[in-house]
Amino acid sequence: MLNEIFIKPFADMVAAPDFLMQVLWEGLVSGILYALIALGFVLIFRSSRIFNFAQGIMVVFAALTLVGLYEMGVPAWICVLLTLGVMFVLAVVIERVVLRPLVGQPDIILFMATIGITLFLIGLGEIIFGGENEVMITEELGIPTGDTVLEPFGGLLILQHLDITVVVVATLLVIALLAFLNYTQMGRAIRALGDDHQAALSVGISLQTVWVLVWFIAGIIALVTGIAWGARAGVSFALEVIAYKALPVLMLGGLESITGAIIGGLMIGILEKLFEIYWGQPLLGGNTETWFAFVLALIVLLFRPQGLFGERIIERV
Amino acid sequence: MLYRTAGQFKTSYKADQALFPVRQDAILLMIILAFAWVIFPLTASEFAFQTLLIPIMIYALAALGLNILTGYAGQLSLGTAAFMGVGAYACYKMVTLMPWMNPILAILLSGVFSAGVGVAFGIPSLRIKGFYLAIATLAAQFFLVWLFEKWAWLYNYNASGAIQVPNLEIFGLYVAGPQASSVTQYFVVLGIVTLLTLLCINLTRGNLGRTWKATRDMDIAAELIGINLMKSKLTAFAVSSYIVGVAGALFVFMWRGAAEPNLFDIPLSFRILFIAIIGGLGSILGNYLGAILIVGLPVVLGTVPAALGIPVSSAMIEHLNIMIVGSLIIFFLIIEPHGLARLWALIREKLILWPFPH
Known part of the structure; x- marks a missing residue:
């Protein structure tokens, strides 16, 4: 038993380094998508202390809108623009109808409100687009679909072009976001609001504008994740579970930390793949990916209650 | 007028x-x-009985359990369904391993198991707070549902992977299973609830x-x-999970009749x-007010279009339902973040003072 837990998995890793690399690569691809979604959470949480549960359904909604528009005969790239428009309208409506009346309420109330938004969007999405599985318009968007086979250590390593594109696009998006947050006026306003609401308001930063903006950014992130994930697994409401995968990333990295979201996402993506392949499938009957990330994050939190990169929690009486 | 408290002196x-x-x-x-x-x-x-009375009671009981933890002790939990599952599976194992056992006793005992699991998953609450804790309880949610699926002993190695409630009787009267009548089940549920x-009313008024x-x-x-936080938080987890576990056992044994692991999933x-x-x-x-609204609303919405003679497909009704529930949640949060109970408290206040405004 001990052998199976502590020795055999590592022996397997050394024995087949090409397979290990394949596992790591797949972990990296999903990890970067988790990081991207977690980034959407973090932006909204920092600027408004709202734990946005609707992020997952926004992914589905964006992907469905894109595919739905394409099926109506709109050219692919115009679909993307129109979907961005829809996400912007959504951000404005959410801010105006839901968030503004709830300013200053306890965190849990705002959290519940985002679950309300989730339910509303699920219902709306199913009415407009139907509940069937759709195929993402991968080729029409010019995303390559072939694969490259490398042969490290005399083995096989298959890199899907789609995955490579995802990694490149996601990395570029993360860099663009960081640049936006650090070097533009609006970005600095978002960070200022995250640091101190009242101070930010008193120097003339508009809460409403920033909120619409962060929800719109979350919408853009949702669209990118929706395209990437939809191209791999099809577009359906099952995509919503991807939001749950971003939650342990947040715990691990810390709710306020942008670096934490990125590093946490990569860590969880890679570790959960490794655990599933080398421990989960042989020992536990597989499908451990549903809970592994949560348990990992839980263990980390026992030692660092604010996550790896979160702000130190200071409590006063 | 009806609520005039004049003349009721406390000495x-x-x-x-x-x-x-x-x-x-x-x-x-x-009344x-x-x-x-x-x-x-x-x-x-x-x-x-089947669409309103029994489910309202069971959902209200589960919510009561959650409310002890979240509303009274201030520990947000998102793993309620998994603890209901623990109760349901514990009850199933008890009645199949020991068929002579009184089913009501089995239901009441099944809560003990979920209380144990609840305390185990409550231990992180001593260090983790707020949303971090909420996500931590999701660990319980996903891990336990996975366990229900993979641990075949729990469902007696059924090929279907689901648990099926057998016929159970007390004194010759069927209380669970396909042969039990709704009225009997209703009385069992009502009695336990x-x-x-x-x-709970007395626990929440008392020392505990x-x-x-205070912890909340x-x-x-x-x-x-001088409050021992560990004791306070862990007892809240224990009591809450006990009630939730009993609600879970009732949910399967008195209402659904069968359960698959994904029934206890996050929705x-x-x-x-x-x-x-x-x-x-x-x-x-x-x-209770919340359960009446959430359970009753879909039933009402399902009958309205037919009554008005508007042809709407059942799938459409289901989707509309989700949408309406979502918007109602937002609506209620906006008009009264403290919930329906607060609305009733305000109405009662007004009734006591009526017809004077202050």
């Missing part, structure tokens, strides 16, 4: 602290209990309840005045959280 602290300091509250409760125990069983149809509600509330309001301050947890929040956190009455 001792004991009278002031009584369960019903206002006589009308007691009378109102009597509700009379409806629940006598009038509904005599008049309700099979449909009403009444008992546990009474227990006050330590929970500010845990450091509570610790400073059920959220449903119960909605009930607790829309009803009002930190209130007992709220759970």
